[in-house]
Amino acid sequence: MSSYIAKRLGMLCGILFGVLTITFFLTRVLPSSPVEMMLGSKPTQEQIAEATIALGLDKPLIYQYADYLGKALTGDLGNSLRTGQSVVSDIGTHMTATIELVTIAILVSVLMGVPVGVFSAVRKNTLADQASRAVSLMGIAVPSFFLAIILQMVFYGWLGWFPLQGRIASAVFIEHPFPSVTGFYLLDTLLDGQWQAFKSAALHLILPVMSLSLATFAIFVRTTRNLMVEVLNQDYIRTSHAFGMPKRTTHFIYALKATLVPLLTVVGLTYGFMLGNSVIVEFVFDWPGIGRYVVDSVITNDFPAVMGVTLALSGSYLLVNVIVDLIYFAVDPRLSVKG
Numbered sequence: 160m161s162s163y164i165a166k167r168l169g170m171l172c173g174i175l176f177g178v179l180t181i182t183f184f185l186t187r188v189l190p191s192s193p194v195e196m197m198l199g200s201k202p203t204q205e206q207i208a209e210a211t212i213a214l215g216l217d218k219p220l221i222y223q224y225a226d227y228l229g230k231a232l233t234g235d236l237g238n239s240l241r242t243g244q245s246v247v248s249d250i251g252t253h254m255t256a257t258i259e260l261v262t263i264a265i266l267v268s269v270l271m272g273v274p275v276g277v278f279s280a281v282r283k284n285t286l287a288d289q290a291s292r293a294v295s296l297m298g299i300a301v302p303s304f305f306l307a308i309i310l311q312m313v314f315y316g317w318l319g320w321f322p323l324q325g326r327i328a329s330a331v332f333i334e335h336p337f338p339s340v341t342g343f344y345l346l347d348t349l350l351d352g353q354w355q356a357f358k359s360a361a362l363h364l365i366l367p368v369m370s371l372s373l374a375t376f377a378i379f380v381r382t383t384r385n386l387m388v389e390v391l392n393q394d395y396i397r398t399s400h401a402f403g404m405p406k407r408t409t410h411f412i413y414a415l416k417a418t419l420v421p422l423l424t425v426v427g428l429t430y431g432f433m434l435g436n437s438v439i440v441e442f443v444f445d446w447p448g449i450g451r452y453v454v455d456s457v458i459t460n461d462f463p464a465v466m467g468v469t470l471a472l473s474g475s476y477l478l479v480n481v482i483v484d485l486i487y488f489a490v491d492p493r494l495s496v497k498g
Contacts, residue, residue: 167484171477178473179231179466183224186462236470237463241456246467249452254471255342256326257441257448261433263345264368268375269426273415276383281410283388291380298377303436307370307443314366321366322359324445331359367444371437375429382425386418393417420487427483431476 211217218226230237236246279291315323322328327344337351345364348357390396391414399409438450445451449468456464 164481164485167481171474171481174477175470175474179228179470180224182466182469183227184220186466187220187223231470236467239456239461239464241459241461241464246463249464250449250467250471251342253447253449253452254475256344256446257434257437257450258475259343259345260364260367260371260441260446260448261430261437263364264372265375265426265429265433267368268372268379268429271372272376272379273383273422276380277387277410277415279380279384280387280391281406288384291384295377295380298373298380301373303370303374304439304443306373307366307440310366310369311443322363326360326363326447327356328359328363331356367440367446370440370443371433374436375433378425378429379422383418383422386421387414390414390417423483423486427480430479434472434476 216223227237234247236250238244239246239249242249275291275295279288282288311323314321335353335356337348337353337356340347340350344360345357348354348360387410391410396409396414399413437446437448438454440446441448441450442454449472453465453468455461456468
């Protein structure tokens, strides 16, 4: 197992190296220049020359790449041209907000989508099955930004149940401050016993989570249903029914367990999908996550921030898939680590 983990981590490092290299050279061939972002409009020639030297752009491209690679290996991704802060520091601040949002959204998708998929498979070709399939198809078809706007209109504009934007109410944060231990507001407020702040953070999460999780909920419903239908037609399931084993046991223990490994694969792939899709949701809800940060960085040609975020998102996605691979062996010990 240890050799397998080392092999997977080595592969992860190799992919990250490729991502870093491609991202670096792509940003260097773009027509816009970071000097323009740094100096603003109508800079003098002296200012342009000084900024070019300060950013290291006067050196040959291969030397710029070697310098960036060497600093990246030490954890230095440079400073953001827009915020003036360390890119690593900015990513740490914004990434936790995105991870909190995506993690809760994927948990909601799994906890709701898998049972609905099982229910649909057990009642194949019934009205309930047709209804769940229609809902899942609609969930995949509806764009997340459109759903986000509709949710804001209904639950904020008409009903007034949930807040419109942000991560926590400003007044609550001022009256009930809490230390940022993990960066996850729900966890930090619980650790500090700030129940009002916890309630505010939870309420601010509901609409973004609903917007982000609908499409993945639909994916889990359809995937679980298809897998369960296939498993329920296996001979050993039919034999267990013939011997009088309760259907609840065969459905929720034997059949569902047989679908766990494929479902874990979907979880890993869905995590990457959610990271990308969160950009739109964060923009609509003014969520201070990595998606909003990278959009602002792209608009302002903040190349160090764009490269750093690309590397961070790629690493997060790859790390989740490594963890999913390791969970495979806990779920199904028959799997071999040699492959």
